[in-house]
Amino acid sequence: MDFKLQDIEAITNNFAEDQIVGSGGYGVVYRATHEGEEIAVKKLRQLQGLDDKQFDNEFRNLRNIRHKNVVRLIGYCHQSCKKYMEHKGELIFAKEMERVLCFEYMHGGSLDKHIQDESCGLEWPTCFKIIKGTCEGLDHLHTSQGKPIFHLDLKPGNILLDESMTPKIGDLGLSRLVASTKTRQTEMRDGTLGFMPPEYVDSGFISKKFDVFSLGVIIIKMLAGDKSYFRCSEMPSEQFIELVREIWRKKFQAKPGYSSQSQEIDILGATSCVEIALRCVDRDRN
Numbered sequence: 001m002d003f004k005l006q007d008i009e010a011i012t013n014n015f016a017e018d019q020i021v022g023s024g025g026y027g028v029v030y031r032a033t034h035e036g037e038e039i040a041v042k043k044l045r046q047l048q049g050l051d052d053k054q055f056d057n058e059f060r061n062l063r064n065i066r067h068k069n070v071v072r073l074i075g076y077c078h079q080s081c082k083k084y085m086e087h088k089g090e091l092i093f094a095k096e097m098e099r100v101l102c103f104e105y106m107h108g109g110s111l112d113k114h115i116q117d118e119s120c121g122l123e124w125p126t127c128f129k130i131i132k133g134t135c136e137g138l139d140h141l142h143t144s145q146g147k148p149i150f151h152l153d154l155k156p157g158n159i160l161l162d163e164s165m166t167p168k169i170g171d172l173g174l175s176r177l178v179a180s181t182k183t184r185q186t187e188m189r190d191g192t193l194g195f196m197p198p199e200y201v202d203s204g205f206i207s208k209k210f211d212v213f214s215l216g217v218i219i220i221k222m223l224a225g226d227k228s229y230f231r232c233s234e235m236p237s238e239q240f241i242e243l244v245r246e247i248w249r250k251k252f253q254a255k256p257g258y259s260s261q262s263q264e265i266d267i268l269g270a271t272s273c274v275e276i277a278l279r280c281v282d283r284d285r286n
Contacts, residue, residue, distance in 0.1 A: 003077040008032075008100050012041055024157070026171065031105060038105040039074055046096070052078055055099060062172060065145070069137030071160055071170040074102040106168060108161030111218070115156055118225040119247050124266045126165050131219055131273055133167040134159055138215060141169070142208050150206065154214035155195045156221065198283060216280025223248070223274050237278050244274045 011032040012019055022029040027044040059076045066072070077100040111130065114121045122130070141149040151158075151172060160170045197213035199205045221229050223244050232240045248270045252263040 003075045003100065003102060005077055005079040005081065005098055005100070008041060008077055008102070015043060034074070034102070037074075038107075040103045040105045042101045042103065044099040044101070052097065059101070061145075065141070065149075065172070067137055067140040067144075068166065069133040069168055070140065070172060071106065071168045072104040073172075074104060076101045103170070106160035106170070107163045108165055110157050110170075111159035111161065111167065111222075112156035115221050116225055117227045119228075119244075119251065120222040120225075122165070124248065124252075124270065127222055128269055128273070129165060130159065130161070130167045131222065134169065134215065134218065137167070137169045138211055141172070142211070148208055150208070151211050151214070152206070153195075154211050154218065156218055159218065197281075212280050216277040219273055219277035220281070223270055223277070232278065232281070237275075240278070241271060241274055245271055 009015065011034055012030045015028075015030060019030045019032065020028055021031045021040070027042050030041040030043065032039055032041045055078055059073065062073050063075075078097060080095050080097050120127050138151070138154070141151065149172070151169065153171060154169070158169065158171045160168050162168065193201070195214040195217050197210055200210055217229070220232055224232070224240075224247060228243060228247065231243065235243075245267055248267055249263065252258050252266060
């Protein structure tokens with residue numbers, strides 16, 4: 001659906017501050033209601049060098065993506081308007097392009113709110129549900145559209161959760177769209193360096209392995225926590241896996257009524273996930 005700017009201004013009360021639910025490098029997100037459905041309205045910041053034809057083509061394509069683990073794009077708007085703005089100390093009347101994206105609203109927030117210093121603050125069944133769903137969503141993007149769709153900015157802040165803690169990949173397409181702008185290049189190298197693979201950092205090379213590396217980092221942070229994550233490169237894989245097993249064993253033992261058989265089954269699950277994650281971040285991850 002193509003939205004008109006005046007309609008978006010109406011449902012956001014002219015982008016009122018009390019409707020803001022988040023902000024980031026790309027823009028500000030507002031909570032709004034459209035035709036009885038709660039939606040997230042992302043007003044993009046002015047990004048130098050962003051091509052409007054490319055913007056239009058990108059989001060027309062993304063509207064066709066339907067998967068339970070990918071945030072649904074409802075519509076978008078790119079419309080020029082004239083407004084007064086300051087330029088070199090003077091007010092001038094100039095044309096400005098407003099770009100707005102509308103997505104389904106995710107009531108559970110983002111995954112980064114749940115990752116702590118010592119593993120994830122969620123129970124193991126929920127952790128596994130998030131890991132499994134994120135993998136399935138990414139696989140859909142890489143394999144279902146004829147040619148792969150790369151995310152290029154996968155991180156806990158872009159894994160959104162609904163009321164039942166089902167994960168959905170968000171900010172899809174935006175990172176690719178603005179990857180060539182000066183603003184985005186600076187943000188990527190300064191802001192999300194830990195989620196970018198070494199071959200990209202070294203030479204700018206992009207393939208499916210980019211997102212696979214990012215996925216591995218997310219899983220490791222969920223299982224080991226922010227503090228222990230950095231130790232995975234400082235110790236042999238077997239030792240790091242045992243560290244993760246011990247983290248989760250302590251969590252399970254602290255839970256009343258958790259049988260030893262259930263503990264062992266879930267520790268095996270956590271072990272399998274961290275083994276997969278370590279392969280994802282390996283330099284030779286074929």
